[in-house]
Amino acid sequence: MDELLQRCFLHALKCRVKKADLPLLTSTFLGSHMFSCCPEGRQLDIKKSSYRKLSKFLQHMQQEQVIQVKELSKGVESVVAVDWKHPRITSFVIPEPSPSSPTIQEGSRGQPYHPPDIKSLYCVPASMTLLFQESGHKKGSMLEGSEVRMIIINYAKKNDLVDADNKNLVKLDPILCDCILEKNEQHTVMKLPWDSLLTRCLEKLQPAYQVTFPGQDPIVKKGKICPIDITLAQRASNKKVTLVRNLEAYGLDPCSVAAILQQRCQASTTVTPVPGTKDSLQVQIQGNQIHHLGWLLLEEYRLPRKHIQGLEKAPKPSKKK
Numbered sequence: 001m002d003e004l005l006q007r008c009f010l011h012a013l014k015c016r017v018k019k020a021d022l023p024l025l026t027s028t029f030l031g032s033h034m035f036s037c038c039p040e041g042r043q044l045d046i047k048k049s050s051y052r053k054l055s056k057f058l059q060h061m062q063q064e065q066v067i068q069v070k071e072l073s074k075g076v077e078s079v080v081a082v083d084w085k086h087p088r089i090t091s092f093v094i095p096e097p098s099p100s101s102p103t104i105q106e107g108s109r110g111q112p113y114h115p116p117d118i119k120s121l122y123c124v125p126a127s128m129t130l131l132f133q134e135s136g137h138k139k140g141s142m143l144e145g146s147e148v149r150m151i152i153i154n155y156a157k158k159n160d161l162v163d164a165d166n167k168n169l170v171k172l173d174p175i176l177c178d179c180i181l182e183k184n185e186q187h188t189v190m191k192l193p194w195d196s197l198l199t200r201c202l203e204k205l206q207p208a209y210q211v212t213f214p215g216q217d218p219i220v221k222k223g224k225i226c227p228i229d230i231t232l233a234q235r236a237s238n239k240k241v242t243l244v245r246n247l248e249a250y251g252l253d254p255c256s257v258a259a260i261l262q263q264r265c266q267a268s269t270t271v272t273p274v275p276g277t278k279d280s281l282q283v284q285i286q287g288n289q290i291h292h293l294g295w296l297l298l299e300e301y302r303l304p305r306k307h308i309q310g311l312e313k314a315p316k317p318s319k320k321k
Contacts (some may be wrong), residue, residue: 022079027213066083180197227307
């Protein structure tokens, strides 16, 4: 697997990546370039290599001075420089393509972008630590919703809080009262139905999320993941433009997306920094191109609709008279 990994890496640098593509998200480099250089009939799986992680492999290649990798935004690494004169690249012999394997163009339905796996998580705040410490968790612990439910159920049963007369009700002990009740409920609410108890517990926890890109370790962050944001704006002469933000959070390179849309829409595109930010980029396309954008994100990149906002702004089909 190490030999295949290095082969795909060198093939991608020699044939697919250009200087204009840099800086290039490491997830994009893997998904859009290295995967497509994998020989027919073989499957590139970094976890089966001695490196186990893409980041470790790229660090090794950086130590050999083939590439340079930097963390341009928190938790997201990019390839920022390539030494195309390095002996590893110049001596690499491009394998003969198989006659039966079609060339995969970036942006086509066969393009090897894989959407990240995104999970909603819950972070234990200081005000809830007493409730979760019995299960071995502390302030800042990250849990899935199913784990939270199991912890609450086990806590109630272990502390004999299930109402003997009505198994659908849970008696509230002092810890539950402090964790989930409002001040004006402290002396009036003594029991809660299971669903209400579990819902309140989830609401009191802090939101967090986990993003896992193919071949990489999960990235866990507090808060809610920002959706891909699509908006329309007016420019000079009342012309409309389509703006797309937050592509990087989903492993998409704004420059690659801009190039695809320029070809699909036959319209000019630009990539500029998002106003008020240091590292985020936005793609601007001339005209209302939300139909094209929606097809690309939903049908080809297979991103869940819930992580995209603004699709409803697509132009309505004109009614025939």
